[in-house]
Structures are given as C-alpha cells and as structure tokens.
Amino acid sequence: MATNSLELRTVNVMRYITPLREGGSLPALAEADDDFKYVLKFRGAGHGVKALIAELLGGEIARALKLKIPELVFANLDEAFGRSEGDEEIQDLLKGSQGLNLALHFLSGALTFDPVVTTVDTTLASKIVWLDAYITNIDRTVKNTNMLIWHKELWLIDHGATFYFHHSWSDWEKAAVSPFQYIKDHVLLPQASMINTIDEEMKNLLTDEKLYAITALIPKEWLHWEGTTLSVESIREIYYKFLVRRRDNSTNFVKQIQDARKILI
Numbered sequence: 346m347a348t349n350s351l352e353l354r355t356v357n358v359m360r361y362i363t364p365l366r367e368g369g370s371l372p373a374l375a376e377a378d379d380d381f382k383y384v385l386k387f388r389g390a391g392h393g394v395k396a397l398i399a400e401l402l403g404g405e406i407a408r409a410l411k412l413k414i415p416e417l418v419f420a421n422l423d424e425a426f427g428r429s430e431g432d433e434e435i436q437d438l439l440k441g442s443q444g445l446n447l448a449l450h451f452l453s454g455a456l457t458f459d460p461v462v463t464t465v466d467t468t469l470a471s472k473i474v475w476l477d478a479y480i481t482n483i484d485r486t487v488k489n490t491n492m493l494i495w496h497k498e499l500w501l502i503d504h505g506a507t508f509y510f511h512h513s514w515s516d517w518e519k520a521a522v523s524p525f526q527y528i529k530d531h532v533l534l535p536q537a538s539m540i541n542t543i544d545e546e547m548k549n550l551l552t553d554e555k556l557y558a559i560t561a562l563i564p565k566e567w568l569h570w571e572g573t574t575l576s577v578e579s580i581r582e583i584y585y586k587f588l589v590r591r592r593d594n595s596t597n598f599v600k601q602i603q604d605a606r607k608i609l610i
Contacts, residue, residue: 350558350561351405351558351559351561351562352562353417353418353419353562354379354416354418354419355418355419355420355421355445356377356378356379356381356383356418356419356420356421356448357377357378357420357421357423358375358376358377358378358383358385358420358421358422358423358446358448359375359376359377359378360375360376361373361375361435361439362374362375362376362382364432364435365384371387371390371434371435371438372384372385372386372387372390373385373387373435374451375420375448377418377420377448381450381451382450382451382453383418383420383448383449383450383451384415384448384449384450384451384502385420385446385447385448386400386446386447386448386449386505387422387438387439387441387442387446388441388442388444388445388446388567389437389438389439389440389441389442390438390441390442391505392505392512394566394567394568394570395508395511395512396505396506397446397447397505397567398508398511398563398567398584399480399504399505399506399507399508399511400417400447400449400503400504400505400507401417401447401562401563402480402504402507402508402559402560402563402584402588403480403482403504403505403507403508404417404449404501404504405417405559405562406476406479406480406551406556406559406588407476407501407504409550409551409555409559410472410476410547410550410551411550412472412473412476412501413498413499413500413501414449414500414501414502415449415450415451415452415500415502416449416450417447417448417449417450418447418448418449418450419445419446419447419448419564420445420446420447420448421444421445421446422439422442422443422444422445422446423443424443444566445564445566445567449502452493452495452500454495455493455494455495455500456493456494456495457490457492457493457494458490458492458493458494458499458532459490460487460490460532460533463494463499464536465499465533465536466536467536467537467538467539468539468543469499470533470536470537470538470539471536471537471538471539471540471542471543472543472547473485473492473501473533473537474528474531474533474534474537474540474602475537475540475543475544475547475595475599475602476501476547477507477525477528477531478525478528478598478599478601478602479547479591479592479595479598480504480507480508481507481508481509481510481520481525481527482504482506482507483506483507483509483527484503484504484506485531485532485533486530486531486532487530487532490532491503491504492532508584508587510587511584514573517583517586517587518590520587521586521587521590521591521594522590522591522594522597523597523598524597524598524600524601525598525601526601528598528601528602528605529605529608529609534602534605534606534609535606535609535610537602537606538606540599540602540603540606541599541603544595544596544599547595548592548593548595551588551592553589556585556588556589556592557585559588560581560584560585560588561581563581563584565577568580568581
C-alpha cells in the first residue's frame, strides 16, 4: 500500500530521575541525550510490550485526529542503566526493560484535568469520547482522567490501557465491531453531545493510508510474542485490519455512546 510514512525520533535515556508511582506500570521521569525530560514507559512493566504498542497506537491515532498529545519517542535503555538504583523493584524493572521503550515528552508545569474546575466544549469532548470508544480505552474516567491542562489547552496522555482485545488475542474480528460498554464511565460523556455530528469527520481523518502508517511504526522487536505462532507482520496486519474494521463500523460504538448519554442525562 502506498503511504506517507510516519517516523518517531529515538532518544537514549541518560538519567533516571524519579518513579511516577501510578498504577502497576511504574513509569518514570527520565532525561534523555537530547536534554529533554520524558515520562518513560517500560517494556518490562505490567503488560509488557503490548502496553507500549497500545500507548503508541492510541497516541498517534489521537494525533491523527488533531487532538493534542505530547510527542512520543522511542527510548533506548542501555544494559548498564540503573545499576546504581537502590530500590530492588525499580532495578528489576530497569533490567527487564533493556532495549527499546516508549516515552512521552514531559509537560513541565501541567496540571491534572479536573472536570469540576474545567469545562470542555461539546465538540472537543465529543471527539475525545469518540477516540476512546474507537481505541477501546478503559481509562479517562473521573478517577483517572488521563488529561492535562498545559498552556490553557487540554492534552491527552496515557493510552496504555487501550486495545485490550490484544491481551487475549482471540476473535479480533468480533472485538472490532463490538460496542464499547465502558464508555458509560467516561469523564467527558456528559459534554459529548456532538458525537453523531463529528463521526464522519473523525472517520475521514483516519484513512487507510494513515492507519497503515501508524501500525507500521510498531517496532519489530515488540511483535515477537510468546504463545503465538503468528509472524511479526501477521500481528501487525491484524492491528491494521482491526483499526480499519472498527472505523468502518463506528455506528456500533457511536450508538453505544448515545445510549449511555441518554441514561446519564
């Protein structure tokens, strides 16, 4: 398929600054060789490379939909990195994450989004709810908004809990056309009154070529999975087909959003 290729920068992690003890994945604030600070997501944590794949796909799809997300970069972790770390849990995490990881540019001074303090306009809220139903994001709830206010704008972060079908890797065709029941818990659902209006716009932004380019970003070394006989390219192709089929059947999750809003309001 002819496509305009996408490319992420690759940095080398130089300094581990501090753990960010959120959930079980233990991301960290780190400094790279470009002198920028990043929120580093480790391949050795939690759900391993599948969480990194979810973070990569979810983030770049959000960017394709013209939503604001910090720059994503591939982050190399040298085998010698972290030997001086005193915390055994963190040291084990670093040892298990040697090689290519993923990081988000650190938005210094950003504030956690608080729905009580900040009101999001209906169009933006609808686009974010559409995104999260499309990528099956079980986060972005009142308890865990995964959004930041930076320079008076709303930024999306943390997409590692998306595409949860890939943890069982069974019947992806059914998962692609299924509604998304967890959308009822979305923090922006009350404001998402334009969901039907923006549906066509969102689908038009996610062309086959764009989705192909996004899935092409997944590093080969993240696609060597235990417990499967599928090749690297076969796994990549399934992600692509899942995204295309889910886009083409967006009416299923759009209706679920509308039904959830009727109950809510």
